[in-house]
Amino acid sequence: MMNDTIGVNISKDHLDAHRMSDGKSRRFGNDKAGHRAFLAWLAQPDTRIVYEPTGPYHRAFERRLADGGFALVKVNPRQARRFAEATGRLAKTDRLDAAMLARMGMLLDLEARPTRGPLLNDLKDLSMAREALVKNRTAAKNRAKNLTLPILKRHNGEQLRQIERQLAAIEVEIMKLIKADPDLANRFDILVSIPGVSAITAFALIIDMPELGTLENTQAASLAGLAPVARQSGKWTGRAFIRGGRANVRQALYMPALVATRFNPDLKANYDGLKAAGKASKVAITAIMRKLIVLANALLRDHRKWAP
Template identity: 70%
Template sequence: MMKDTIGDDISKDQLDAHRMSNGAKRRFTNDTVGHRAFRVGSVKPRPSMACTGPSNAGWTWRGAALVKVNPRQARRFAEATGKLAKTDRMDAAMLARMGALLELEARPVRSAILNDLKDLHMTREALVKNRTAARNRAKKPNLGHPQATQHRATQADRASDDRDRKEIMLLIKNDPDLAGRFDILVPIPGLSAVTAFALLIDMPELGTLDQGQAASLAGLARVARQSGAWPGRAFIRGGRANVRQALYMPALVAMRFNPDLKAKYDQLKAAGKAPKVAITAIVRKLIVLANALLTHGGKWEPSLP
């Protein structure tokens, strides 16, 4: 029997819901009042929600299996079923159908502390981007931005960044589970506290996956492309780009200070692999290593690859 599924298309001001079992549809405001009304009308029978858009604590209530759908995959599903038109109500109906037919697996609900950490982490990332842009502008003073103004803006961003970093560290240290996971990640050569923040916040599933799942979730798994006589090539695609970006510089450091990863990089280069391909392999090994250590609860040792 097909599960009762509610498709939920979320926009800034409203959300459209469509129930698969009876075709019922309704629009709610995207605020506390709308969230409460949605919950009251959805708890019996227990729904599996396939939703796009921000999925925050407003959706975390007992009895609901939440499935957050990649918008690109949702659009491709709609086109594959012949639905070319796109409206919020149609998207909600399509999401309900997608969740029911594909039996999408619900992801674990984020805890309140992870939601807070995510907000702080996103704020900090925005500050880092602003500071980088300000430094680039400072190199061209003829663009109408006085250097003194740019310097003050950069200093303010740096101070805010320091405050956010300390607050993130405090939240992690006050949570026994996160503190233990943090202490496992930081000793890995190349992984700073900031990188550990990114892994804990943006990939909380680490430690519950096998190595293939960990690489795939980060978008670092090799995806083969082959057709007919063309032997094809393997690429990486999809996954969480912010995790890959967070691990790129640590991979460069690990290539120098982790003997096992340095040997792996040299081996790939000797085999004729392009530098970026070799670096990607090191990034993949880092995420697999972090996942393995979190799975077994042990800290990095030089004998581990």
């Protein structure tokens, strides 16, 4: 049980904090001096600190508190906004947002989770850079279909070759960082032992879902957004569908799921059974994606590689 809950709205220059125990609010600088002042302002050590991710602006603050052993709760901004609307708080300021986050953490009794370390933050930055390059590559390939002038074709080809070189360099750097850490290297080896899971997929699971191996199977599927959401009201029962979760993880699992339906005997049998039962291909593939994330979670939890 937490003795107190503090909501913190984080911006580039400031930290706006609200403490539930006495209702006091205060602004701090988002720098080393401000972080020290915030720690001195904390009334009790058993405090839950609730905040939203703000790109690079929350990382130094998060790391300082994590090193101090505080219970940190990083909430989804969309969920926080919906909570504010549900409680009738339509106005939005930094101070009001801090108070809303504190109230959300206390009323919902939000559970603290481990934060990313510096290594995972570096890997996440590399992963985001890689995603941007993949989008640029797709755009360049689409442009190439409509170009007619030789000079534009040449420039587009040069751009594509440069993107490929940059992608290769980033993937080498990601692999280098993972192999340099014994725990991440072991997780990588376990993941790529699963038929259909490539190095790129393993990168995504390690970086975007570091909780894998510590979750219940249903939690893993839900966190990836692969658990069907039931819809029922009175006598009406709607079709269940997936929603929410981490889109990057789902995207990374789509191609491995397709490969698994051909080369993983267990999952191929499962896929064929779903198709024989009349399920649409998309529904059957989603079910295989869910089984893959559950399988990865189980193997990482048991510290063993895949075996038939």
